[in-house]
Amino acid sequence: MQQAAAPKVSFVSLGCPKALVDSERIITRLRAEGYELARKHDGADLVIVNTCGFLDSAKQESLGAIGEAMAENGKVIVTGCMGAEPEQIEAAYPGVLSITGPQQYESVLDAVHRALPPVHNPHLDLVPPQGIKLTPRHYAYLKISEGCNNRCSFCIIPKLRGDLVSRQANDVLREAEKLVTAGVKELLVISQDTSAYGVDLKYAASSWKDREVRAKFFDLAKELGEFGAWVRLQYVYPYPHVDEVIGLMTEGKILPYLDIPFQHASPEILKAMKRPAAQEKTLGRIRQWREQCPDLTLRSTFIVGFPGETDSDFTYLLDWLDEAEIDRVGCFKYEPVAGAPSNALGHAVPDEIKQERWNALMARQQKISARRLKRKVGTRQQVIIDEVGPTVSKGRSKADAPEIDGAVYLSSRRPLRVGEIVTAKIERADEYDLHGSVAGF
Numbered sequence: 558m559q560q561a562a563a564p565k566v567s568f569v570s571l572g573c574p575k576a577l578v579d580s581e582r583i584i585t586r587l588r589a590e591g592y593e594l595a596r597k598h599d600g601a602d603l604v605i606v607n608t609c610g611f612l613d614s615a616k617q618e619s620l621g622a623i624g625e626a627m628a629e630n631g632k633v634i635v636t637g638c639m640g641a642e643p644e645q646i647e648a649a650y651p652g653v654l655s656i657t658g659p660q661q662y663e664s665v666l667d668a669v670h671r672a673l674p675p676v677h678n679p680h681l682d683l684v685p686p687q688g689i690k691l692t693p694r695h696y697a698y699l700k701i702s703e704g705c706n707n708r709c710s711f712c713i714i715p716k717l718r719g720d721l722v723s724r725q726a727n728d729v730l731r732e733a734e735k736l737v738t739a740g741v742k743e744l745l746v747i748s749q750d751t752s753a754y755g756v757d758l759k760y761a762a763s764s765w766k767d768r769e770v771r772a773k774f775f776d777l778a779k780e781l782g783e784f785g786a787w788v789r790l791q792y793v794y795p796y797p798h799v800d801e802v803i804g805l806m807t808e809g810k811i812l813p814y815l816d817i818p819f820q821h822a823s824p825e826i827l828k829a830m831k832r833p834a835a836q837e838k839t840l841g842r843i844r845q846w847r848e849q850c851p852d853l854t855l856r857s858t859f860i861v862g863f864p865g866e867t868d869s870d871f872t873y874l875l876d877w878l879d880e881a882e883i884d885r886v887g888c889f890k891y892e893p894v895a896g897a898p899s900n901a902l903g904h905a906v907p908d909e910i911k912q913e914r915w916n917a918l919m920a921r922q923q924k925i926s927a928r929r930l931k932r933k934v935g936t937r938q939q940v941i942i943d944e945v946g947p948t949v950s951k952g953r954s955k956a957d958a959p960e961i962d963g964a965v966y967l968s969s970r971r972p973l974r975v976g977e978i979v980t981a982k983i984e985r986a987d988e989y990d991l992h993g994s995v996a997g998f
């Protein structure tokens with residue numbers, strides 16, 4: 558009997574790791590129903606574009622991707638953050654088949670079923686039980702909640718994604734276990750506000766193995782640490798209870814790494830930004846964390862040129878950076894996002910000044926990063942291998958998150974495998990990366 562060809566879907570995933578997790582969920586469901594992924598739009602039966610609507614520049618990129626899909630294929634389904642405000646997409650591309658907002662997996666699947674009904678075939682319906690990962694197999698993002706209870710004045714995420722909705726602890730742990738069993742060596746814990754995990758559930762416990770686990774930041778981090786994989790915490794705010802997880806880092810249960818998007822340091826600007834945990838005497842806390850866990854790596858992002866940012870606010874930020882010695886920094890020039898309350902603040906900072914401040918901050922930070930990396934020369938570090946080359950392989954130490962931080966370039970006497978964790982001797986450092994050789998397997 559001749560089998561019907563599998564319907565083919567081409568998928569474009571834009572935006573942050575949180576959007577990537579949404580894409581993975583949709584693709585997993587499609588694969589389970591027998592759809593195939595196409596490499597190109599023109600060989601596919603339809604295209605799904607998962608958009609990002611965080612900044613106006615991201616919206617432009619999303620519109621560009623939709624335009625490309627329309628031109629090359631013509632059957633296009635749009636989802637993701639930009640889909641929460643469909644007017645712009647409808648105006649530019651009235652022929653789009655369906656537009657849905659973030660996390661509306663069911664609606665996306667309904668739209669796919671309508672435009673391209675599934676073909677049931679037991680040979681096509683097989684999907685690995687842990688789902689399809691768009692990230693390489695050795696690391697995976699683990700999304701623990703959706704939405705956000707904060708109301709930062711420059712951000713429209715709560716408007717797009719709603720208030721915080723956390724997953725039950727046992728649900729997250731089940732997914733983590735499946736991933737580790739399938740070969741994942743590093744779990745990247747993400748959400749809009751990871752340290753607020755479980756607030757909406759009033760920290761209710763759920764059954765996991767022979768015990769009850771509360772839906773609480775510390776409790777979840779501790780349990781995740783039991784799987785033996787690297788566990789990296791991202792998008793954490795410096796609430797007082799964050800101090801507790803430093804102990805888990807010192808014990809080696811989770812990675813000594815915190816990604817805390819501070820965004821600024823000047824009290825006036827933080828207030829205008831309405832940032833969570835802005836009052837928490839952060840410099841003192843950072844000092845304490847490092848005393849307790851000297852290997853701790855801190856990553857952060859900052860915004861320069863926020864409305865009303867004066868020269869003295871900016872100097873305050875630079876001095877703060879010197880003192881905090883943040884290891885890794887990303888910096889953005891403020892962009893007014895349609896619908897964000899900060900647009901009404903007035904006192905816009907001119908573009909040239911934003912650029913000057915951006916340059917100054919990056920130059921200052923480069924020195925700090927380089928100084929901190931130099932201290933690692935001569936040490937031994939564990940490195941997870943991301944890419945294997947003929948003479949030099951590329952990996953990351955515990956201090957480096959994939960895609961955003963630096964890398965470790967390693968020579969080795971024997972061929973390495975992607976996902977392998979080796980011990981490396983660090984021989985040299987530059988501004989962002991380390992170089993060395995494998996000293997143990």
Ligand code: SF4
Nearest residue numbers: 705707709712714749
């Ligand atoms: S914490 Fe602030 S910046 Fe982050 S998603 Fe929530 S409102 Fe937006």
